Amino acid sequence: MINSLAHIPLGILTIVFNIPFLAVGSRQLGKLFIVKSAFGMTVFSTFLQIFAPLRNVTNEYLLAVCFGGVLLGVGVGLVIRFGGCLDGTETVAILLNKKFVTIQNNKIIVYLHKRNFEISNSRHADERNTNWSYAMLSRDTKNDS
Secondary structure: OHHHHHOOOHHHHHHHHHHHHHHHHHHHHOHHHHHHHHHHHHHHHHHHHHHOOOOOOOOOHHHHHHHHHHHHHHHHHHHHHOOOOOOHHHHHHHHHHHHOOOOOHHHHHHHHHHHHHHHHHHHOOOHHHHHHHHHHHHHHHHHHO
16 A cells, blocks of 8 residues: 555565664564565565556455465465565564464464554444454464463
């Protein structure tokens, strides 16, 4: 939404908004973390720009969500597995995991993304988003405990 208002490409905004998280992460997690994360964010932002015109790969919302979830999940999993991150939520998850070892990174990331989605959906709700929000909340509520 911000990219539409500011007329700045989403790939550029992704990098700009994640610079503070990289700074915090570099202090806490080391210089190798910032190198890996900067590389991951650059690749992510580049592919985000490349694939931005492909908006309607399918008209089935559930299929689109499944494709996106699988592709993003595999990508994020690989990046975290090798010590980097793609955005601020992963940086926060890695930092919290170091402090609270019993909480897994994936649970922290799902929680943060879910809360982010809820906030975004509450501000820009339409019937389709509301239905997806209820579906997501009902599915993920079991995993919060």
